[in-house]
Amino acid sequence: xxxxxxxxxxxxxxxxxxxxxxxxxxxxxxxxxxxxxxxxxxxxxxxxxxxxxxxxxxxxxxxxxxxxxxxxxxxxxxxxxxxxxxxxxxxxxxxxxxxxxxxxxxxxxxxxxxxxxxxxxxxxxxxxxxxxxxxxxxxxxxxxxxxxxxxxxxxxxxxxxxxxxxxxxxxxxxxxxxxxxxxxxxxxxxxxxxxxxxxxxxxxxxxxxxxxxxxxxxxxxxxxxxxxxxxxxxxxxxxxxxxxxxxxxxxxxxxxxxxxxxxxxxxxxxxxxxxxxxxxxxxxxxxxxxxxxxxxxxxxxxxxxxxxxxxxxxxxxxxxxxxxxxxxxxxxxxxxxxxxxxxxxxxxxxxxxxxxxxxxxxxxxxxxxxxxxxxxxxxxxxxxxxxxxxxxxxxxxxxxxxxxxxxxxxxxxxxxxxxxxxxxxxxxxxxxxxxxxxxxxxxxxxxxxxxxxxxxxxxxxxxxxxxxxxxxxxxxxxxxxxxxxxxxxxxxxxxxxxxxxxxxxxxxxxxxxxxxxxxxxxxxxxxxxxxxxxxxxxxxxxxxxxxxxxxxxxxxxxxx
Amino acid sequence: xxxxxxxxxxxxxxxxxxxxxxxxxxxxxxxxxxxxxxxxxxxxxxxxxxxxxxxxxxxxxxxxxxxxxxxxxxxxxxxxxxxxxxxxxxxxxxxxxxxxxxxxxxxxxxxxxxxxxxxxxxxxxxxxxxxxxxxxxxxxxxxxxxxxxxxxxxxxxxxxxxxxxxxxxxxxxxxxxxxxxxxxxxxxxxxxxxxxxxxxxxxxxxxxxxxxxxxxxxxxxxxxxxxxxxxxxxxxxxxxxxxxxxxxxxxxxxxxxxxxxxxxxxxxxxxxxxxxxxxxxxxxxxxxxxxxxxxxxxxxxxxxxxxxxxxxxxxxxxxxxxxxxxxxxxxxxxxxxxxxxxxxxxxxxxxxxxxxxxxxxxxxxxxxxxx
Numbered sequence: 001x002x003x004x005x006x007x008x009x010x011x012x013x014x015x016x017x018x019x020x021x022x023x024x025x026x027x028x029x030x031x032x033x034x035x036x037x038x039x040x041x042x043x044x045x046x047x048x049x050x051x052x053x054x055x056x057x058x059x060x061x062x063x064x065x066x067x068x069x070x071x072x073x074x075x076x077x078x079x080x081x082x083x084x085x086x087x088x089x090x091x092x093x094x095x096x097x098x099x100x101x102x103x104x105x106x107x108x109x110x111x112x113x114x115x116x117x118x119x120x121x122x123x124x125x126x127x128x129x130x131x132x133x134x135x136x137x138x139x140x141x142x143x144x145x146x147x148x149x150x151x152x153x154x155x156x157x158x159x160x161x162x163x164x165x166x167x168x169x170x171x172x173x174x175x176x177x178x179x180x181x182x183x184x185x186x187x188x189x190x191x192x193x194x195x196x197x198x199x200x201x202x203x204x205x206x207x208x209x210x211x212x213x214x215x216x217x218x219x220x221x222x223x224x225x226x227x228x229x230x231x232x233x234x235x236x237x238x239x240x241x242x243x244x245x246x247x248x249x250x251x252x253x254x255x256x257x258x259x260x261x262x263x264x265x266x267x268x269x270x271x272x273x274x275x276x277x278x279x280x281x282x283x284x285x286x287x288x289x290x291x292x293x294x295x296x297x298x299x300x301x302x303x304x305x306x307x308x309x310x311x312x313x314x315x316x317x318x319x320x321x322x323x324x325x326x327x328x329x330x331x332x333x334x335x336x337x338x339x340x341x342x343x344x345x346x347x348x349x350x351x352x353x354x355x356x357x358x359x360x361x362x363x364x365x366x367x368x369x370x371x372x373x374x375x376x377x378x379x380x381x382x383x384x385x386x387x388x389x390x391x392x393x394x395x396x397x398x399x400x401x402x403x404x405x406x407x408x409x410x411x412x413x414x415x416x417x418x419x420x421x422x423x424x425x426x427x428x429x430x431x432x433x434x435x436x437x438x439x440x441x442x443x444x445x446x447x448x449x450x451x452x453x454x455x456x457x458x459x460x461x462x463x464x465x466x467x468x469x470x471x472x473x474x475x476x477x478x479x480x481x482x483x484x485x486x487x488x489x490x491x492x493x494x495x496x497x498x499x500x501x502x503x504x505x506x507x508x509x510x511x512x513x514x515x516x517x518x519x520x521x522x523x524x525x526x527x528x529x530x531x532x533x534x535x536x537x538x539x540x541x542x543x544x545x546x547x548x549x550x551x552x553x554x555x556x557x558x559x560x
Numbered sequence: 561x562x563x564x565x566x567x568x569x570x571x572x573x574x575x576x577x578x579x580x581x582x583x584x585x586x587x588x589x590x591x592x593x594x595x596x597x598x599x600x601x602x603x604x605x606x607x608x609x610x611x612x613x614x615x616x617x618x619x620x621x622x623x624x625x626x627x628x629x630x631x632x633x634x635x636x637x638x639x640x641x642x643x644x645x646x647x648x649x650x651x652x653x654x655x656x657x658x659x660x661x662x663x664x665x666x667x668x669x670x671x672x673x674x675x676x677x678x679x680x681x682x683x684x685x686x687x688x689x690x691x692x693x694x695x696x697x698x699x700x701x702x703x704x705x706x707x708x709x710x711x712x713x714x715x716x717x718x719x720x721x722x723x724x725x726x727x728x729x730x731x732x733x734x735x736x737x738x739x740x741x742x743x744x745x746x747x748x749x750x751x752x753x754x755x756x757x758x759x760x761x762x763x764x765x766x767x768x769x770x771x772x773x774x775x776x777x778x779x780x781x782x783x784x785x786x787x788x789x790x791x792x793x794x795x796x797x798x799x800x801x802x803x804x805x806x807x808x809x810x811x812x813x814x815x816x817x818x819x820x821x822x823x824x825x826x827x828x829x830x831x832x833x834x835x836x837x838x839x840x841x842x843x844x845x846x847x848x849x850x851x852x853x854x855x856x857x858x859x860x861x862x863x864x865x866x867x868x869x870x871x872x873x874x875x876x877x878x879x880x881x882x883x884x885x886x887x888x889x890x891x892x893x894x895x896x897x898x899x900x901x902x903x904x905x906x907x908x909x910x911x912x913x914x915x916x917x918x919x920x921x922x923x924x925x926x927x928x929x930x931x
Contacts, residue, residue: 035799037776058863112674116681195672200636202668203863207640210671211867213771215793221771300681302701303674379773387766387779466743470767475743482744484676484697 013361021365038379040222048219049226055208056227062204063193064231066121070128070196071189075182077129078136086144086170087162093275094282095137097501101286103134104455104500106462107195108477109493112486115199116300124196131188136181138452143177144170179243186235187371190228194373209375225376232371305490313491322476323491329472330461331499333389337396337464338457338503342450344397345404349446352405353412353438354430363406370402374460378467392464392472399460404449411445412438443518444511451507455500462496473499630663633831636684638669641861643872644789644816646850646879647712649857651842660930662834671770676706679821685828686820686835688712691902692747694819695914704915707822709923710836710894711814712843714885717878718748718806718815719787721794723775727802728782731756731809737781740768745784751909752811786815788878796871807882812901815882818894825920836894837927843893847883850876892928896921 022042029041040048049056078099085095107127114123147170155169197206205224212220287307294304305313314320348366352359378395385391415437423433462474469475473492480489637645648666651657657664667684669675675687676697686709694706720739722728728737735758741749746765753760766780772790774780776799785791791803818839820832846853854872861867867875887897899916906914 033777035776036778037773055863108672111672112677115674116677116683119683198670198672200640200668200670200673202641202861207670207863210640210770211642213769213773214790215867215871216772216776216790216797216799217793218773300677302680302705303677375769379771379777379779382774383777383779466767467769468767470765475767478743479746481672481674482693483700483747484674484693485700486677487700 010360013357014364017361017365037216037218038383040219044219045222045226048223052220052223059203059205059208060227060231062121062201063190063197063206066124066196066204067128067186067189067193069121069125070192071132071182071185073125074129074132074189075136075185078133078181079140079178082137082140082144082174083166083171085141087166090278092141093278094285096141097279097282098286099134099137100455100501100504101497102130104458104497105130106459106474106477106493106496107131107192108462108466108481109489109496111195111199112303112481112489113299114196116303117297121193121196121201123199124193124201127196128189128192131192132185135185135188136178139177139181139184140174141177143174146177147173175243175247179240179247183236183239183243186239187232190232190235191373194228209373213375221376225372228373229368229371233368303486305487309487310491310494313487314495319488320491323473323488323495326471326473326476326492327495327499330458330465330474330496333392333465333469333472333474334396334458334461334499334503336389336393337400337461338450338454340393341397341400341453341457341460342404345401345449345453346408346446348401349405349408349412350434350439353409354434359409363409366402366405369398374399374463375467378464382468387468387470389469391468392461395464395468396457396460399463400453400457403456404446404453407449407452408442408446411442411449413442414445415441440518444515447507447511447514451504451511454503454507458496458500458503630658630661631831631834632663632665633686633828633835634665634667634684635835636667636669636673636675636678636687638673638675638688638816640670641668641863642789642867643854643857643861643875644879645860646846646853646857646876647839647842647883649842649860650845650853651838653856654842654845656838656841657834660834660837662831662838664835664838676819679706679819685824685831686818688816688818690748691814691817691918692751692906692909692911693744694817695906695911695918696747698914698918699911704822704918706819707825707917708814708817708819708896708919709825709832710818710839711896711919712816712818712839712894713814713879713882714888714898715807715882716811716813716815717786717788717882718745718752718811718813719785719791720782720804720806721775721785721787721791722782722802722804724800724802726781728804729802730804731758733804734758734782735762738764738766738779740766740774740780740783742768742770742784747909747911748811748813749784751813751905752806752809754908755810755905788875788882792871792874792878793867796868796874811905812898813905814896814898814902825922829923829926832923833926833930836923837930840893840924840927841931843883846876847880847893850880891921892924894924896924 025039026041026043029039029044033039081095081098085092107130110127110130111123114126117123118126144166147165151169151173152165155165160168194204194206194209197204198210201207205228209221209224211217212224291306293299294301294306314323348362352362374395377398381394381398382391385394412434419437419441420433423437428436461472462477465472465474466478473496477489477492477496480486480492635648637648639645645666648664652664652666667678675689675693678684679687680701691708691711694708697706698704720728720734726737728734731753734753739749749765750760753763766774768774768780768783772783772785772794775783776794782804783790787803787805791801794801818836820828824832851873854869854876858869858872883893885898887895891897896919899919902919903914903916906912
């Protein structure tokens, strides 16, 4: 009975909210927007799913197989690269830059290259692998780095080198991060596999989606979206469950763990010059790989252009101005989406931490929304907001907000029980606790979330430009593609990738300055750091806590 | 086999004053399609019988071919499997290729398929696209890299589809409207406007992907579609639509152009000839027996489930119509006798200086002899 009551308390809010949303959709789909082909009434979707059960039975396995391959390839590559970056000196910066580049390349531009190089469902699998690589790379590196200093010291004292330390200590510590990466990347792998089917396939969920959209079958469009989302959620929870069986003593990092994700321009003890040289060398390495890959893999030079081709197109002669003139539009679209996405993510994050009940109810639904393929919700957005910058911003924001939300909550919640107790003992109000404790402690995670969302905002904006506004680099890349103008397509893709990385780097710099100003160095959530933050904040205001309370706090700290 | 769908078809097209029907009638009178339509009904019945023995014949045909080792080539289609590629499916199913010693792999396409890239890289010997797309690819390559060796759809399937609330029946109706156009169709749409004297500035072009939602939701007044596919699926989904077929308004452009590398014309002539011989034979069967073709080839595309039997037959009949022109009646299917008109149409879209040598009937000539 009490478990039932607990379940109701845990899931009641979510269920209620979900019912409300379904009801609204039903009313919209059945009456208000009936026959417009935008929203399918949930009852029709369910009936359609039942009618089409044999169809799904035939098509789901194809997509799942491709997604699974891509998921395995991308994650394996990410874990290996993370291992190398951790154990071989000077490889971390190139590894991160590579990951960020892979994450920022628009899929539309990547597709033809994979298509002419690979056959069968391999292009889809590799595309899925590309989508998966960066998040897992970051989370694994983070996990590797979070190894217990004591254990590392012991290992080192017994003569373990970098490799032994990696396998014996760090790999163990990285497990939660890896499990988080493996679970979080399930939806991305599915989207990659579906996009792969858009390149050419004879069965699969992507093919069903194409046919349903082409054939004005709105119920089935929503059915495919629902099935895709359900598969993403099932995969996510399955991987987490397996992770818990493998590693029962330590839970996965919260979905958020990207929060503390690594900074490309991370400060370290080395001089600025050494770091700059490293960055330049990393960029050089990526260019070299790009250049060398064409002859080595015998890639078609009709499709794959080398760095010199792109440079010449952009800066020698007048053709490049077509691409360069679109930068402003895409930056504005992405910038708007980024700002809105960040604002929504931050505000909701704060709200859900202040009112955990609301958070418990809304977050599962937010996760579901963030797993819906974008191509399905774009028509709804354009109906409401038109086809201008507002729509572009909204679509970019939808793509961006969820990671920000989760990371913000993770950050705000990382205030330890001790510090919270300390505040309660001081009879601090909710507002004071938020302002003086949670926000300063959560700030690193919130800023890191903003930084990581930058490439997402750019990708979201290009998607909107293709599907809604018809201008900017996102549309140009598609036009170049349909006109077989591959030099232009590569130029646009390279410009977009550079924009993403610059956007990321600028935010990185802003983040460092902001954190220094706030007196919170580096991201993290250990109890001791939280205390330092509290004391620093209190000290800055020259308000010393009453002796007794300070002693109480100290006692708490020591007892831990 | 055909009666229920035929009834449905009769019912649908017999609807009062549907625009598509109206222009369909125009086309019938103009091109004397009534004879053809009658022929195809008769053919349908005969084909039903043929289809049932087709399997046995295929097996028989392929036996001697297997003895000498089969040449294998790849053909890239432009979209996910659907009745549009009926000719190819017939050719495969009936062994039109294997009897000449050719093993053909059909690669499925999709919205993001890079057709010219697949041919350029050698992954496929031949792919299909519009004339404009092939010309654009040559422009980007700064040479006549690709050549068109056969045009399956002699009459452009392009159309603007609209709803009865704001019917767009003739080009002048487009003034002051918002039209949804996919990125790949923008050039052709601009040519259509130019040819009909509609200023480009008077029409708002709204980018779409490949969904019909912008029309049904009222975000645009019309959509650029193939009247063979989206118009049909909108009808089947229960929408009343008005279809303005571009070919009725002086838009002359081939579609479904089989193209290959210019260098392959010599290097792989034998394979190309054998390939096109099968395509021509498949197209002949398809154009004469659209309904029978659908029942013969549905296994090629039915896995994604959306194309209903009714929709497939409706579409198949339209494809059968546009495969035939005055030229093909004289020379045979896929023959390209209107290079000049095609080039003029492209010029209207600003793609100028396309040489007529982009079309070559050499392969077809040899293919007809082989067949």
